[in-house]
Amino acid sequence: FRGLIVDILWMRADKLKEEGQFFDALQVAKWITTLQPRFAAVWEFHAWNMAYNISVAIPATQPEQRWRWVKNGYELLRDEGIPLNPKSIALYRELGRIFQHKMGGVSDDAHEYYKLQFAEEIGPLLASADNGLERNDNRYLEALIATPNEWSAISGDPNVAPLIQALRAADDKFAGDAGFVKNYLSLRQNPQRFKPEAGAVIEAYRGTPALKRFDLFAKNYQLRYEWKMDPAMMVRIGDKYGPTDFADPNRHYPMDWRHPDSHAIYWAVKALDVAILQKDREMTSHEVNTDRMVLHSLQNLFRYGQILITQGPPDPNTGAPGSKDIFLGPDLRFFNSYNSAYLAVEAKYGTDRGRSEAYDNGYRNMLKNALLSFYQSGLRNEALAIYKKLQSRYAFDEFKVPLEQYVRFRLKEELESIGFEDAKEQIMMLLINGYRLYALHEDDAAAGNERFAQEVWDAYFKEFGDTTRIDLPPMPVLRYYAIGQFLNSDAYPLYIREALLERIRIERPELLKQLEQTAGQLRQEMEQRQKTQTQ
Missing domain, CATH: 1.25.40.10 (Tetratricopeptide repeat domain)
Structure with missing residues (x-):
């Protein structure tokens, strides 16, 4: 029934x-x-x-x-x-x-x-400042794995129990076991929501083994029971699919x-x-x-x-935190992980012609896109290695020409059918490579990259300029993001990144001023959005 x-x-x-x-x-x-x-x-x-x-x-x-x-x-x-x-x-x-x-x-x-x-x-659950462990450090998740999972284990720890009792005495929100962990995490992010005495407890215990241990426990507990995520599995996935080190492809980051x-x-x-x-x-x-x-x-x-x-400045009247923006850019370190994953899937479905052909088409397209991204980023050796994969795997005429000729053809092809992700990816790669070339005093080539990046931006907006949902940021903003990504990328030697900063400081003060102005404009836009949201 x-x-x-x-x-x-x-x-x-x-x-x-x-x-x-x-x-x-x-x-x-x-x-x-x-x-x-x-x-x-x-x-x-x-x-x-x-x-x-x-x-x-x-x-x-x-x-x-x-x-x-x-x-x-x-x-x-x-x-x-x-x-x-x-x-x-x-x-x-x-x-x-x-x-x-x-x-x-x-x-x-x-x-x-x-x-x-x-x-x-x-x-906030992905790092522990108390323990000096960052989000991109494998040791953080390993520390979580070694941390107790149950409340009874941590509350019964004689080294941690005084901290727990001090928080209970400081604020009624910590009176019961239920919600203690969530309130602790909230206290660390937004202390103004709790009594000042609770914040004073954290300050009193800062740097102690008790706070270090409880901080790891709280984040481990929240990941497991709120997010339903196992730190051991997070490590396993990072070891298999995480971004790889350019100097050592066998080394995976989280x-x-x-x-x-x-x-x-x-x-x-x-x-x-x-x-x-x-x-x-x-x-x-x-x-x-x-x-x-x-x-x-x-x-x-x-x-x-x-x-x-990025975050704008605090509200001058209320002191409230400024509004935030998020930007997602390319991460070429994922290529080796993708390539290994594809080859494993290919082996899994190798005898199933229909499925393997469908996967193979996707793989070929990914190789073509990755080749272009590496080439535009100035990583020619990586691009050439991918091109050799294409040449050895596919007997197509398009792969029988020299690498540079193939790249020119691909760029023309991309511009004729450009989409949002293609445009953003190409612009960022061109700008990043332009900064690399400028650091190496290849000024003409750097200027060429800059011009072509602008052409891609213009081509995209000619086609999709009225589609606000997938609107690209203005070019000054993309330059601002690109230089930040270049300076923080281990794909380029430190001396090249330092050379870029030195050249900009000495020879291109106007560029430095433009970047500062862009940062200021971003802050102003965030302030304006914040005012609009509070009206």
């Missing part, structure tokens, strides 16, 4: 969706998950309805409301659907898709807001877990782990698409895996 009711409700939910009555469909989906919690398809529908349909039913002028529904969608799968259906590959994949497409993509007008909010929420595509890979790998454990399994479309998700996310991280968050 219950199954019959569920069937009727399921048809009703589908009809409501087709009619655009998304909120009504939401309620029906809730009924179904209550009646049949192990009906995986309805959890998938329920989450998709919230993250995609309901979110975009809200005006783009209310990004915080849109974000709430996107977040509701992925939290529903993560916190309820998957725990009740732990063997459903489809649910893991759908969760990864929300991260990859809805949050990591550009199809939603509020996509930058989603990216910023997500990065800001998880960011994933940037502020990036939605890193989370897409995490949940895709969870799905593949489930698939492997299934007895007498056949490779279903769910598994094929999950493998594809990993490859697509690695491509995305290659194209825009570097995250830069």
